Amino acid sequence: MDRRTLLKGLAGAGSLAATGGLSMPALSQGAAARTLRFVPQANLANFDPIWGTQYVVRNAAALVWDTLYGLDATLQPQRQMVEFEEVSDDGLVWTFRLRPGLKFHDGEPVLSKDVVASLTRWSARDPMGLMLKAIQNELTAVDDRTFRWGLKQPYPKMLLALGKNSTPCAFIMPERIAQTDPFKQIPDYIGSGPMKFAKSEWVPGAKAVFEKFADYMPRQEKASWLAGGKQMLVDRVEWVVIPDPATAAAALQNGEVDWWESPITDLVPSLKKNRNINVDIADPLGNIGSFRMNHLHPPFNDVRARRAVLAALSQEDYMRALVGDDTSLWKPLPGFFTPDTPLYTEEGGEILKGKRDFAAAKKLLAESGYSGQPVTCVVAQDQPITKAQGDVTADLLKQMGMNVDFVATDWGTVGSRRAQKTPPGQGGWQVFHTWHAGADCINPAAYNAIRANGDKAWFGWPTSEPVEKEVLAWFDAKNLDEEKAAVNRLNRAALEDVVYAPTGFFLSYTAWRKNVSGVVKGPLPFFWGVSKTA
Amino acid sequence: MVSYIVRRILATLPVMAIVALFVFSLLYIAPGDPAAVIAGDQASPADVERIRQSLGLDRPFLVQFGSWVWHILHFDLGTSIFTNLPVASLIAQRIEPTLSLMAVTLVLTILIAVPLGVVAAWKAGSWVDRTIMAFAVFAFSLPVFVVGYVLAYVFALQFEWLPVQGYTPLAEGFWPWLRNLILPAVALGSVYIALIARITRASMLEVLQQDYIRTARAKGLDQRSILFVHALKNAAVPIVTVIGIGIALLIGGAVVTESVFAIPGLGRLTIDAILRRDYPVIQGIVLLFSFLYVLVNLIVDLTYTLVDPRIRY
Numbered sequence: 001m002d003r004r005t006l007l008k009g010l011a012g013a014g015s016l017a018a019t020g021g022l023s024m025p026a027l028s029q030g031a032a033a034r035t036l037r038f039v040p041q042a043n044l045a046n047f048d049p050i051w052g053t054q055y056v057v058r059n060a061a062a063l064v065w066d067t068l069y070g071l072d073a074t075l076q077p078q079r080q081m082v083e084f085e086e087v088s089d090d091g092l093v094w095t096f097r098l099r100p101g102l103k104f105h106d107g108e109p110v111l112s113k114d115v116v117a118s119l120t121r122w123s124a125r126d127p128m129g130l131m132l133k134a135i136q137n138e139l140t141a142v143d144d145r146t147f148r149w150g151l152k153q154p155y156p157k158m159l160l161a162l163g164k165n166s167t168p169c170a171f172i173m174p175e176r177i178a179q180t181d182p183f184k185q186i187p188d189y190i191g192s193g194p195m196k197f198a199k200s201e202w203v204p205g206a207k208a209v210f211e212k213f214a215d216y217m218p219r220q221e222k223a224s225w226l227a228g229g230k231q232m233l234v235d236r237v238e239w240v241v242i243p244d245p246a247t248a249a250a251a252l253q254n255g256e257v258d259w260w261e262s263p264i265t266d267l268v269p270s271l272k273k274n275r276n277i278n279v280d281i282a283d284p285l286g287n288i289g290s291f292r293m294n295h296l297h298p299p300f301n302d303v304r305a306r307r308a309v310l311a312a313l314s315q316e317d318y319m320r321a322l323v324g325d326d327t328s329l330w331k332p333l334p335g336f337f338t339p340d341t342p343l344y345t346e347e348g349g350e351i352l353k354g355k356r357d358f359a360a361a362k363k364l365l366a367e368s369g370y371s372g373q374p375v376t377c378v379v380a381q382d383q384p385i386t387k388a389q390g391d392v393t394a395d396l397l398k399q400m401g402m403n404v405d406f407v408a409t410d411w412g413t414v415g416s417r418r419a420q421k422t423p424p425g426q427g428g429w430q431v432f433h434t435w436h437a438g439a440d441c442i443n444p445a446a447y448n449a450i451r452a453n454g455d456k457a458w459f460g461w462p463t464s465e466p467v468e469k470e471v472l473a474w475f476d477a478k479n480l481d482e483e484k485a486a487v488n489r490l491n492r493a494a495l496e497d498v499v500y501a502p503t504g505f506f507l508s509y510t511a512w513r514k515n516v517s518g519v520v521k522g523p524l525p526f527f528w529g530v531s532k533t534a
Numbered sequence: 535m536v537s538y539i540v541r542r543i544l545a546t547l548p549v550m551a552i553v554a555l556f557v558f559s560l561l562y563i564a565p566g567d568p569a570a571v572i573a574g575d576q577a578s579p580a581d582v583e584r585i586r587q588s589l590g591l592d593r594p595f596l597v598q599f600g601s602w603v604w605h606i607l608h609f610d611l612g613t614s615i616f617t618n619l620p621v622a623s624l625i626a627q628r629i630e631p632t633l634s635l636m637a638v639t640l641v642l643t644i645l646i647a648v649p650l651g652v653v654a655a656w657k658a659g660s661w662v663d664r665t666i667m668a669f670a671v672f673a674f675s676l677p678v679f680v681v682g683y684v685l686a687y688v689f690a691l692q693f694e695w696l697p698v699q700g701y702t703p704l705a706e707g708f709w710p711w712l713r714n715l716i717l718p719a720v721a722l723g724s725v726y727i728a729l730i731a732r733i734t735r736a737s738m739l740e741v742l743q744q745d746y747i748r749t750a751r752a753k754g755l756d757q758r759s760i761l762f763v764h765a766l767k768n769a770a771v772p773i774v775t776v777i778g779i780g781i782a783l784l785i786g787g788a789v790v791t792e793s794v795f796a797i798p799g800l801g802r803l804t805i806d807a808i809l810r811r812d813y814p815v816i817q818g819i820v821l822l823f824s825f826l827y828v829l830v831n832l833i834v835d836l837t838y839t840l841v842d843p844r845i846r847y
Contacts, residue, residue: 043806045616053574183588185618203627204617205806206798242699242796250686250698412811416567419579434575
């Protein structure tokens, strides 16, 4: 019996057990109802959402820091800290006014100078921020509540940049904290968001605690993702890090925790059987699997070798390896953009559709000059998503007649090795796997993986003028029709040049106890509007 | 005796220095880059490089090592790359759960294993002996995580007697503290119970055949005092040795157990630090563990003098 089978068996049996109060922490009924215990997807190892851009940091930061704008469930940026904005007729000067009465957790008012310092730090690290910085004339505080951003050329995506939920988000911090070098960690965690961070209770890797900020002034609109009124209905949110999935499942069944962000697919059937637990799709924007090739070295420096991979790659194989037989959890993806979003397109996606053609793949591979040299696949074994993809890839490449050098390692090693531009025999690589949050793939704004600007591109360093041309065309687009047209062309160009190979679109679950209400589907866990009965 | 203890403690310094150099070198040549982990998956290579520079990871090996040694000599274990908190405070946060787990496991192990071994030796060859030894082989063969899951399923999910995960500090009360530790201690202790029971049996069997035991029986002493006073004391040296080795092994076992039961101890801190390449934390923990290891060996050696007066230092 292997470990996975044992987990499933025990969790399955455990799901039939009733939950009881004996193993609950010694909280009074009222206190228990005001404390939400949440198991995050990963350990909160640092807490600077500009310095460290992991999703888990962003998710925690959304409680503590507020943003000027917030993306709602329709993917539109809405005013959050901003009361109103004006843009000059030539599109070069943006003037923003903050809502009155905004306060930081230390009691200080939120002023324009705080915003200016925060945006300055953010723009040194964020792709859209860097674009703004490159065309910036001035970013100044006009008065305590008004600030101005002057540009050398129009930037139609300004509000999206300030409200997007891809990391790093444009969180607003006090000036003294925001003046920290963007490549160094901030010393304090003071924000103006709905919850305060209880630094004294923070045990990195084990627990993080957030307490309701009494002076927070939510907007009057209904909450919608990061937009609208962030009404906190609990006094305290405790993040409990439980590294072992079986233990997390048992803790949820036992009532020791209230909400588990990312249950593994294997354990979902047993959780669904438990009458005290709700299970649902966590994020309708899901994730996109990625087979990333190195464009600098043979064989994948030749587009024919990359196209060979697309011709042979079966997304179904990848998705079944990732999420099992639950077909509601995945979709084929003949392109690069998130399904069911306004810019989704299958333009140029024929190569990923239909029966897989190994004969064509082998022919393309031969034309590329491939003659049996080892292909180094660096695969992180400690991430289930990368491990599953890596196993399928090893088999795929062998079927294509390639000589696979399979390097089984951990994510920390992949993270450093993929940055090596040296040939594979000298510490470099030819293939690695990752995945992209669908929320980051709704448009090219924060979609680093789609960029093909050579040395400046993401790992693999693809170069494609047509791709870059269409990315810029999207940024310059004035309306949705123009955006769609640009993204259609971009999708086709990225498939023709094979910036990377998408392995499919997949969803994941979240699970919470039935005495918790208000959990919504979204690209991150939203705690406002969530309540709990004892 | 005092001079011996001082000499032994002084002897730990070169050992720890060698361990420190070895670990630092190992981390330096090992693959992995904390900057890449910090920057996140979507970061650009340029961002990763900037973070490496800001952390001083681009400096030559000797400069980095020299800087670290300099801080150690000033009793400064450095700062975690990730949390920006002092390594000493991170260790301080995590040491209580680990020491608690080890202490409860050790007490449990001794209380169960030694009587089991004594009884098995006393009833050597009988069904009692065979049952105890079969249990020992079975327990020794089971991985800690399997025992952990089974215990959690039975005692937490089915009977609802004990919590599945977490840790309650001793300051919040003895029972809440113990309640959280029972399942992990039993899971972690199962291997050691088996090991120590077998060693106790073997050692007792040897002693029980000695002339003075026959004399004690002839004098009419009751079985309990023969076994637990006369025989056990003379059988204790190998048992104490194995218990000492067991304590060292518990450090390794705690890593798995803390992960299974979500105990915020040093074991989990070690795993997290290794996966993230948080070098200062790894180095701090290794130094601490190597010191603990040497200390345990010293305590074991000193314990010999208590159980066998013929041993002198």
